[in-house]
Amino acid sequence: MTDRVYPSSKPSVNPNPSNPTPKPNLYRPPVYRPTPPKRRRGNRCCICCIWFIIVLLSLILLAAIAACIMYVLYRPHPPSFSVSSARFSSFNLTSTHLNLSISARNPNKNLVFFYEPFSVAVSSDGAHLGDGSFTGFVHETKNTTLMRASVSTGGAQDLDSDSIKKIESGLKKKNGLPLEIRLQTKVRVKMGGWKTKKVGIRVTCDGISASVSKSKSTAAASADGNAKCKVKLWIKIWKWEV
Known part of the structure; x- marks a missing residue:
């Protein structure tokens, strides 16, 4: 009857204790996340200027329309x-x-x-x-x-x-x-x-x-x-x- 050899369940021992088995590296490098651009004050000023110009042009247009209507209705002439x-x-x-x-x-x-x-x-x-x-x-x-x-x-x-x-x-x-x-x-x-x-x-x-x-x-x-x-x-x- 042939004898069978079973592997040992014990972990293998490193025969060279001066060179230990390296441990897995658990350090993960930080993920680069770009910082969102800061809102500049100049952009707000530009937006305010644009809106001011739009409102001013709208008022001028309304005044011109009103003046045309008044002229058509009354035909004013200076004294x-x-x-x-x-x-x-x-x-x-x-x-x-x-x-x-x-x-x-x-x-x-x-x-x-x-x-x-x-x-x-x-x-x-x-x-x-x-x-x-x-x-x-x-x-x-x-x-x-x-x-x-x-x-x-x-x-x-x-x-x-x-x-x-x-x-x-x-x-x-x-x-x-x-x-x-x-x-x-x-x-x-x-x-x-x-x-x-x-x-x-x-x-x-x-x-x-x-x-x-x-x-x-x-x-x-x-x-x-x-x-x-x-x-x-x-x-x-x-x-x-x-």
């Missing part, structure tokens, strides 16, 4: 002004008095103007001659209103030497003393049942000449063919005027 008459009741370097009449015309059939009192300033070639005022009034549709005022100055004590020389030189001109009249006020406009806020306007009239006779105390100031009155909006922002 016009013209010098009807200007007469010196006295003119010398002691005192000057100018009686002034100006016509204001409202060409609109749907717009009413509400004028505050006008301030009037008269000059000649840059030399200030005097000040005056017109009372405020309501300018109805398709209406022409005549405004009258008296412009006066204290005379030579209010003028410097250069201004006096300019006035004396202007009196010697063939066409007479050139005058420039400036009006300034604020106005509100009524369109249907809606009123605007007060807006400043400035009216400048030039092309007016005055022939002053030394032998007469009164003299007329006439407007030649180049006389014009220009109307411009006058807006004051802090210390700046537009």
Whole structure:
């Protein structure tokens, strides 16, 4: 009968104890995970700027549409002004008095103007001659209103030497003393049942000449063919005027 050899169940012993059996490596290297990019402040600013521009453009577009609708409905036109008459009741370097009449015309059939009192300033070639005022009034549709005022100055004590020389030189001109009249006020406009806020306007009239006779105390100031009155909006922002 043949003998069988069975393997031993005991673990094998390393015959070389100086070289022990290596243990399995349990260390695992860390997995690389990229850090998410930080949100930059500049990106937020860019987004805010883009939204601001979009809102601003939208408001401008809405304002343009509203203006087109108002224009189609009311056909607005600016008022016009013209010098009807200007007469010196006295003119010398002691005192000057100018009686002034100006016509204001409202060409609109749907717009009413509400004028505050006008301030009037008269000059000649840059030399200030005097000040005056017109009372405020309501300018109805398709209406022409005549405004009258008296412009006066204290005379030579209010003028410097250069201004006096300019006035004396202007009196010697063939066409007479050139005058420039400036009006300034604020106005509100009524369109249907809606009123605007007060807006400043400035009216400048030039092309007016005055022939002053030394032998007469009164003299007329006439407007030649180049006389014009220009109307411009006058807006004051802090210390700046537009």
